[in-house]
Every structure is written in C-alpha cells, then in structure tokens.
Amino acid sequence: MLPSPPAREGQLGFLYLPPYRVQGISVAGEQTCIQIPELDIAFDIGQCTRAVLSSPTIALTHAHMDHVGGLPYWFSQRYFQKIGGETHMPDSARDGRPKIPVGRCVCHPELEPHLKALMRAWEPLERQRTPFEIVALPPEESLEIKNNVFLRAIATRHTVPSIGYAVLERRSKLREEFRDLPQEKLRELRTQGVEITRQLDIPLVAYTGDTAPGEFLVRDEFAEAKILIAECTFFEPDHGDRAKTGMHMHIDDIVRLLPIWKAESIVLVHASRRTTIHYARERIEALCGSHADRIHLLMDHRTNRARYERQLAAVQATNTAKSASSVETHSDADTNETVV
Ligand SMILES: [Zn+2]
Ligand SMILES: [Zn+2]
Incomplete structure (x- = not known):
C-alpha cells in the first residue's frame, strides 16, 4: 500500500458580482483573505495567496492569526517580486533610502505599533529590510484607495480590537435648490463662488470582519452597500452560545439583519470548518425565505462555479445576437452600395 498524497490545499472562492470580483x-480559525481586484483592496490576510500579491492595500479587521498571519510574507513577496508602483512611501524609505515598491496595510490604531514591531523583528532574522507601510485608520476616518474611492473604518465588537470597513465612492451632486436652473446660470453661480454641489458617499462594498452583532451593522454603510461581505461562523441551531463566546455571528443574526441590508449580493464568509457547505446552504434556504437568492457563500465552489458558467453563457448569447445583427447591417450596406 502506498501512502496517499496530501489533501489539496484550499482553493480560492470566486464570485463575479458585476462590476466586482x-x-x-x-x-x-484557519485563514481569511478576501480580495476585490477592481477596488485595489483585500480584506485580511490570514495566509498570503498568490492572487492577493496584486492587491496594493490590505485592510485588516483585527489581529487574530487567521486574519493577519500572511502579512509579513505579503510585504516580502511584493518587494521580492517587485510588484506594485511607487505610489506609497514606506517607513523604511524615509531615511533617505530610494523609493521601493511596497504594499500598504491599513489597521486599527491599537495594532499599528505591534505590526511595525513584527515587521522589524524580521530584519535581524533575514539580515535585510523588507519595506512596509502600516497605516492606522481610526474608526470613522477614511483613506483614499483609488481616485474618488475611499475606505472607511467602522468600529465593530470582537474579542480583540476590531474594525469593519466600507468602500465608498465619493460623488458630487447638484444641490436640490439648483436642480431646475439652466446650465449657464449654474456656471455663473459657480464663478461667483457659490457651492452648487454637495458631497455624496455611495457605499460600494462593506465588510463586517469578525464581530458580534451590534447596532453598527444597521448603519448606512452596511445597509446601503451594493455588496455586503459578512462574517457568519455558525449555522447550527444550538451554536448560538458558541457564537456569543467567540463574539462571532450566527446565521440567526444574519436573518435579523436581512430586511435592513439592501445589498444586491450578500457574501457570507468565515464559516467554521465543521460546517459543511451543503448544510450551510440548507440553513440559508430554510431561514432566509425570499432573501436566500441574494446570499452567497464564498467557499461554495460548486454553486459559484455553476453561477459563473451561467454568466458566461449569457455573455456568449448576447455576443452571438450582436454579431448576427451586425451581419444583417453589413448586408444592408452591401445592398445599398450595389444600388449606388
Ligand atoms: Zn477569524
Ligand atoms: Zn477573530
């Protein structure tokens, strides 16, 4: 008898929720790392996957090992593979060293000194300095991650200092009172220095991170987000106490929030290894009623693959229809030419 090969390592969950992946x-307890490439952001980095190396910013919710373990490796690999631009000035570049490609980690202010110490602890071990940028983002404050796209920290409640995040698009909107004015009048007002627009923050994606349920989860950033990524560790009816002890969410908590969360898509993450995806899906169907359709499980590979294949088929069908109609237009043009 030959020994069997090791189990295959974790496959990445994938959902295309237009326009975001x-x-x-x-x-x-094992690892959490959730990336949204279109927004140049990843939340948490329990382990550093190859895919997440392309993300220029990691937003940490808290420092449990399954959320932060991959951070030093991520900084190191980005440096080693020369990934990223020179947009951020790393701490270690401030003492006159040249700018080097580096990543940026955003975290709760209480974590900042410890994460910096963690990175510096590697220097004597490796006999080299890996550049890093670690930025504290206090709850309620925001930081620009892309043009007009901001990351806002929101206080959450876990067994250690924790924050959740909302990614907001900042738009300026014409003020109500000027809505019916003609363009030239608006231009005139603007040249007179009148503030004709107001700033509007549209929540695109929100992520709860590990948290006990709380009033913060009904804030606009969570209620209005187009995509909501929510921790849901427990699905079993008798695991309510475990959820409370670990300050995690249970599917019953999610059910209570569903009428408030308007998101087109709610992505549940952080299920316990003991819960099978099949069982989690069953519980969602049983408890969430008409909301079940908009709930996804990041790690439900089979359902998510089938969904992606339907999306692909729909795109192919549209393309075929388009090229059929363009052939018709072409033959019309040909006919006209013959007439001329
Ligand atoms: Zn966790
Ligand atoms: Zn945790």
Whole structure:
C-alpha cells in the first residue's frame, strides 16, 4: 500500500458580482483573505495567496492569526517580486533610502505599533529590510484607495480590537435648490463662488470582519452597500452560545439583519470548518425565505462555479445576437452600395 498524497490545499472562492470580483479564502480559525481586484483592496490576510500579491492595500479587521498571519510574507513577496508602483512611501524609505515598491496595510490604531514591531523583528532574522507601510485608520476616518474611492473604518465588537470597513465612492451632486436652473446660470453661480454641489458617499462594498452583532451593522454603510461581505461562523441551531463566546455571528443574526441590508449580493464568509457547505446552504434556504437568492457563500465552489458558467453563457448569447445583427447591417450596406 502506498501512502496517499496530501489533501489539496484550499482553493480560492470566486464570485463575479458585476462590476466586482470577490475572491479569496475564508474558513474560521484557519485563514481569511478576501480580495476585490477592481477596488485595489483585500480584506485580511490570514495566509498570503498568490492572487492577493496584486492587491496594493490590505485592510485588516483585527489581529487574530487567521486574519493577519500572511502579512509579513505579503510585504516580502511584493518587494521580492517587485510588484506594485511607487505610489506609497514606506517607513523604511524615509531615511533617505530610494523609493521601493511596497504594499500598504491599513489597521486599527491599537495594532499599528505591534505590526511595525513584527515587521522589524524580521530584519535581524533575514539580515535585510523588507519595506512596509502600516497605516492606522481610526474608526470613522477614511483613506483614499483609488481616485474618488475611499475606505472607511467602522468600529465593530470582537474579542480583540476590531474594525469593519466600507468602500465608498465619493460623488458630487447638484444641490436640490439648483436642480431646475439652466446650465449657464449654474456656471455663473459657480464663478461667483457659490457651492452648487454637495458631497455624496455611495457605499460600494462593506465588510463586517469578525464581530458580534451590534447596532453598527444597521448603519448606512452596511445597509446601503451594493455588496455586503459578512462574517457568519455558525449555522447550527444550538451554536448560538458558541457564537456569543467567540463574539462571532450566527446565521440567526444574519436573518435579523436581512430586511435592513439592501445589498444586491450578500457574501457570507468565515464559516467554521465543521460546517459543511451543503448544510450551510440548507440553513440559508430554510431561514432566509425570499432573501436566500441574494446570499452567497464564498467557499461554495460548486454553486459559484455553476453561477459563473451561467454568466458566461449569457455573455456568449448576447455576443452571438450582436454579431448576427451586425451581419444583417453589413448586408444592408452591401445592398445599398450595389444600388449606388
Ligand atoms: Zn477569524
Ligand atoms: Zn477573530
């Protein structure tokens, strides 16, 4: 008898929720890393996947090992593989060293000194300095991650200091009172220095991170987000107490929030390894009623693959229809030419 080969390592979950991809891995206590490439952001980095190396910013929700373990490796690989631009000035570049490609990690202010110490602890071990940028983002404050796209920290409640995040698009909107004015009048007002627009923050994606349920989860950033990524560790009816002890969410908590969360897509992450995806899906169907359709499980590879194949088929069907109609237009043009 030959020994069997090792189990295959975790496959990345993937959902295309237009216009965003949500991809990564999330299993409670093991690892969580969720990337949205279109927004140049990844949330948490329990382990550093190859895919997440392309993300210029990691937003940490808290420092449990399954959410932060991959951070030093991520900084190191980005440096080693010369990934990223020179957009961020790393701490270690401030003492006159040249700018080097580096990543940026955003975290709760209480984590900042410890994460910096963690990175510096590698220097004597490796006999080299890996550049890094670690930025504290206090709850309620925001940071620009892309043009007009901001990351806002929101206080959450976990067994250690924790924050959730909302990614907001900042738009300026014409003020109500000027809505019916003609263009030239608006231009005139603007030259007179009148503020004719107001700033509007549209929540695109929100991520709860590990948290106990709380009033913060009904804030606009969560209620209005187009895509909501929510921790849901427990699905079993008798696991309510475990959820409370670990300050995690249970599917019953999610059910209570569903009428408030308007998101087109709700992505549940961080299910416990003991819960099978099949069972989690069953519980969602049983408890969430008409909301079940908009709930996805990041790690439900089979359902998500089938969904992606339907999306592909729909695009192919549209393309075929388009090229058929363009052939018709062409033959019309040909006919006209013959007439001329
Ligand atoms: Zn966790
Ligand atoms: Zn945790």
